[in-house]
Amino acid sequence: MDRRSFLTRLGAIGCTAAASPLITPVALAAGPWDNRLVVIILRGGMDGLDVVRPVGDPNYAALRSTMAEGDVPFDAGFYQFHPNLAPLAPLWADGSFGAVHAVSTPYRDQRSHFDGQDILEAGTSDTNASRHDGWLNRMLQVVPGVTTETAYAIGQEQMLILQGDAPTNRWSPDARLQLSAQAHRLLDVVVHDDPLFRNAMGQAVVITDQLKADAENIEAITENMMGDSMMAAVTGGNHTKLAEFAVTRLLGESRIASFSLGGWDTHQDQARNIPRALTALSDTILTLRAGLGPVWEKTAVLCLTEFGRTARENGTRGTDHGTGGALLYAGGALRGGQVTGAWPGLAEADLYARRDLMPLGDVRATAGLVMQGLFGLNRDVIESAVFPGLQMAESPNILL
Amino acid sequence: MSFDPYVAVIRFGMGLSPHRATPARAEDLLAEVSGPDAMAAAHVLPPYAEAEPSLRTQAAANSARHRAKGTDAFDELDRRVNDLRKEALAQQERNLRATYSRAIDSTYGFRERLTAFWADHFTVIMPGGNRRHLVSPYIEEAIRPHVGGRFADMLRAVETHPMMLIYLQQVPSVGPNSQSGQRSNRGLNENLAREMLELHTLGVGSGYTQTDVRELAELLTGLTFSNSEGRFFDPKRAEPGAETVLGVTYSEEPDLDVIHAVLDDLARHPKTAQHLATKLAQHFVADDPAPELIAAIASAYTETDGDLMACYAAMLSHPAAFAQPAQKIRQPFDFIVGGLRALGLQSADIASFDTKEYRRYLFNPLRLMGQSWQRPTGPDGWADRAEDWIIPQTMAGRISWAMGVPRHLLDPLPDPREVVHWALGPNAAPEVIFAAGSAETPREGIGVIFASAAFNRR
Numbered sequence: 001m002d003r004r005s006f007l008t009r010l011g012a013i014g015c016t017a018a019a020s021p022l023i024t025p026v027a028l029a030a031g032p033w034d035n036r037l038v039v040i041i042l043r044g045g046m047d048g049l050d051v052v053r054p055v056g057d058p059n060y061a062a063l064r065s066t067m068a069e070g071d072v073p074f075d076a077g078f079y080q081f082h083p084n085l086a087p088l089a090p091l092w093a094d095g096s097f098g099a100v101h102a103v104s105t106p107y108r109d110q111r112s113h114f115d116g117q118d119i120l121e122a123g124t125s126d127t128n129a130s131r132h133d134g135w136l137n138r139m140l141q142v143v144p145g146v147t148t149e150t151a152y153a154i155g156q157e158q159m160l161i162l163q164g165d166a167p168t169n170r171w172s173p174d175a176r177l178q179l180s181a182q183a184h185r186l187l188d189v190v191v192h193d194d195p196l197f198r199n200a201m202g203q204a205v206v207i208t209d210q211l212k213a214d215a216e217n218i219e220a221i222t223e224n225m226m227g228d229s230m231m232a233a234v235t236g237g238n239h240t241k242l243a244e245f246a247v248t249r250l251l252g253e254s255r256i257a258s259f260s261l262g263g264w265d266t267h268q269d270q271a272r273n274i275p276r277a278l279t280a281l282s283d284t285i286l287t288l289r290a291g292l293g294p295v296w297e298k299t300a301v302l303c304l305t306e307f308g309r310t311a312r313e314n315g316t317r318g319t320d321h322g323t324g325g326a327l328l329y330a331g332g333a334l335r336g337g338q339v340t341g342a343w344p345g346l347a348e349a350d351l352y353a354r355r356d357l358m359p360l361g362d363v364r365a366t367a368g369l370v371m372q373g374l375f376g377l378n379r380d381v382i383e384s385a386v387f388p389g390l391q392m393a394e395s396p397n398i399l400l
Numbered sequence: 401m402s403f404d405p406y407v408a409v410i411r412f413g414m415g416l417s418p419h420r421a422t423p424a425r426a427e428d429l430l431a432e433v434s435g436p437d438a439m440a441a442a443h444v445l446p447p448y449a450e451a452e453p454s455l456r457t458q459a460a461a462n463s464a465r466h467r468a469k470g471t472d473a474f475d476e477l478d479r480r481v482n483d484l485r486k487e488a489l490a491q492q493e494r495n496l497r498a499t500y501s502r503a504i505d506s507t508y509g510f511r512e513r514l515t516a517f518w519a520d521h522f523t524v525i526m527p528g529g530n531r532r533h534l535v536s537p538y539i540e541e542a543i544r545p546h547v548g549g550r551f552a553d554m555l556r557a558v559e560t561h562p563m564m565l566i567y568l569q570q571v572p573s574v575g576p577n578s579q580s581g582q583r584s585n586r587g588l589n590e591n592l593a594r595e596m597l598e599l600h601t602l603g604v605g606s607g608y609t610q611t612d613v614r615e616l617a618e619l620l621t622g623l624t625f626s627n628s629e630g631r632f633f634d635p636k637r638a639e640p641g642a643e644t645v646l647g648v649t650y651s652e653e654p655d656l657d658v659i660h661a662v663l664d665d666l667a668r669h670p671k672t673a674q675h676l677a678t679k680l681a682q683h684f685v686a687d688d689p690a691p692e693l694i695a696a697i698a699s700a701y702t703e704t705d706g707d708l709m710a711c712y713a714a715m716l717s718h719p720a721a722f723a724q725p726a727q728k729i730r731q732p733f734d735f736i737v738g739g740l741r742a743l744g745l746q747s748a749d750i751a752s753f754d755t756k757e758y759r760r761y762l763f764n765p766l767r768l769m770g771q772s773w774q775r776p777t778g779p780d781g782w783a784d785r786a787e788d789w790i791i792p793q794t795m796a797g798r799i800s801w802a803m804g805v806p807r808h809l810l811d812p813l814p815d816p817r818e819v820v821h822w823a824l825g826p827n828a829a830p831e832v833i834f835a836a837g838s839a840e841t842p843r844e845g846i847g848v849i850f851a852s853a854a855f856n857r858r
Contacts, residue, residue, distance in 0.1 A: 176796065186839055196790050196853075201795050
């Protein structure tokens with residue numbers, strides 16, 4: 001059955017599964033806290049100036065002559081959102097989608113995807129710092145009661161953000177494993193002395209066993225999405241599978257999920273190329289919202305990218321690697337319906353290095369604020385252990 | 401520790417096979433690379449210039465169809481476009497088959513490993529089914545002939561190759577003050593210049609600046625590609641004036657020679673020697689290799705002006721190359737090849753697979769193990785540390801292949817107690833020998849061998 005007919009079938013059943021007895025028990029499972037955090041890494045460098053367009057800035061139109069097309073789906077006066085985010089209009093209206101503008105990581109000048117992503121996920125201020133330890137993992141290291149179920153890295157992509165000494169889990173929805181009892185026992189023998197293999201295999205077996213046992217729950221969870229008119233816009237594909245798997249975990253014991261979405265490196269023909277990435281992103285957010293149901297009210301989704309892009313279009317109707325950009329967020333646990341952040345202006349003298357949007361805020365400050373608000377972490381813990389050296393005071397308030 | 405023939409084939413080659421000799425000394429491995437390319441002759445892959453359907457052929461078919469809109473000829477021309485698309489997919493399959501065949505049939509497989517290493521170093525990714533079949537021909541043309549030669553020659557071939565110009569967006573880059581730039585409002589694209597410095601030569605954090613990137617991007621303007629002309633130098637796009645890259649100022653008269661000159665200088669840069677030596681040692685020997693090993697390779701590079709054979713010789717003759725306990729992970733492609741070789745299979749045995757079998761046993765499993773064929777996520781290629789390859793879902797992919805695929809490849813399956821020695825060599829880990837002999841079926845016996853940590857590390 002393809003995805004559309006699946007959704008249609010769910011739509012035909014009606015809206016009763018929200019009260020399904022299968023959902024309630026998992027939702028009550030224990031975790032260090034009850035709130036949920038989803039961090040989506042937008043790989044490639046999302047162009048904040050195109051996604052959240054500062055149309056109120058007098059210099060904007062001239063900088064972006066080939067990218068201004070399309071209906072405005074919703075706006076915040078000074079800012080208009082990209083037409084392909086139209087499916088998120090209801091979330092904007094109910095206050096569960098918003099943006100922080102003119103922010104970045106501390107990464108400057110080199111504009112490399114790989115270093116930019118490393119800095120974003122490591123949560124450090126330079127590339128020389130520990131590159132194999134991510135900030136979500138460091139956060140887990142300071143919280144009591146964390147188990148391997150607490151946090152999930154999802155998908156085939158490596159997620160540095162969750163790598164480190166705290167136990168975390170990783171899975172990709174397309175992985176399968178079927179083993180006889182004897183084969184399982186012998187596999188234990190041949191990986192026993194190698195911790196990397198022992199752990200990877202152990203987790204693979206645990207997760208596939210769980211997924212079999214959870215089959216009924218997953219069915220119920222996806223049924224929870226039925227009848228949701230917003231889901232009609234969802235296109236399916238790998239990204240929705242990531243989001244669906246995240247839902248199954250977050251309705252269970254997991255409190256943190258992270259995965260990545262690509263397609264943002266729009267050097268060329270951006271007006272034609274960025275819609276696909278935006279549609280995948282809105283699909284993902286809508287899938288999380290529909291799947292999480294009432295848990296959506298306890299959920300924060302942060303969409304972070306390694307850098308913004310050049311203020312000016314390049315010679316090929318695209319944009320090159322830049323500095324400042326936008327942070328998108330969603331979830332009922334956050335105060336949406338707003339675009340916050342100080343605005344630096346787009347006059348040539350206001351730009352960073354006369355080419356990029358000047359970042360006035362640090363994305364880590366926003367992430368820190370969300371962890372403070374949702375998980376009750378102390379500010380000095382965030383400023384020392386999670387994001388060493390960060391000053392959080394400057395973050396705009398996106399908490400309820 | 402000195403040279404070990406089994407470690408040599410497993411760590412630097414494609415794995416042991418009952419049909420292949422083991423090398424007696426490091427020179428045997430080197431001779432496989434410097435001698436005639438027997439595998440390229442046995443399993444032919446077209447170089448880019450001869451690969452079909454070429455971009456030119458496709459462009460011609462597309463425009464013929466476009467011109468025929470509304471006429472009787474349209475249907476046939478539309479079929480022609482669709483046929484070319486199918487032909488491109490078929491060529492992509494032949495590319496992977498030939499790459500497998502070479503790896504399986506090679507004596508030791510050192511040349512195949514090196515070709516993969518340099519192809520990853522100079523990663524080109526082609527999205528879309530109508531171009532992906534040209535990646536292997538790019539490797540065949542720009543990389544493979546230089547694997548046993550000088551780095552500077554490989555660098556020239558790669559950085560001016562149509563596939564690289566397309567992938568890293570050099571094609572649309574135009575000097576803002578050039579004739580075309582002044583007329584058209586188009587401008588510079590820095591992508592190729594940036595990756596050239598960051599990934600291909602000096603390496604990230606090696607001291608170059610944004611100004612160097614921009615100057616290099618300006619220097620590269622004029623270097624472009626079109627479907628009809630192929631790669632060419634277009635003076636009308638070239639930014640006028642001299643450019644200074646890493647302190648060297650290049651001629652004001654832009655042409656391909658100036659681009660060759662800057663590439664030669666980048667190849668000769670001490671940071672490039674350091675970067676390439678580190679990558680070679682990290683790929684072949686250990687994630688965190690001994691600094692002396694890196695230094696030995698780097699000084700061989702510097703002393704010979706970038707002779708790659710000298711670098712490989714320095715690596716293979718260094719004690720750390722063999723003293724290092726098996727730490728690196730067999731990448732998914734090498735994992736499958738190593739399994740096929742240990743099972744005693746040769747290329748003829750997989751040649752009879754139809755497309756469905758080939759996808760099921762040799763193509764799709766690569767994705768499940770985290771190495772979708774020729775599709776890494778970016779120009780930096782595959783992340784190659786042990787923890788990048790061995791995570792739960794990709795471990796599930798390895799176990800599934802080990803347990804599920806060999807029984808489709810040969811019937812009856814060989815005795816796992818024999819296979820274990822071809823998989824691991826004469827000093828096989830005792831726990832794997834035990835497990836191979838204790839399985840309930842040959843299928844599971846072979847499965848636990850290939851899923852073992854001992855087989856996956858090299």
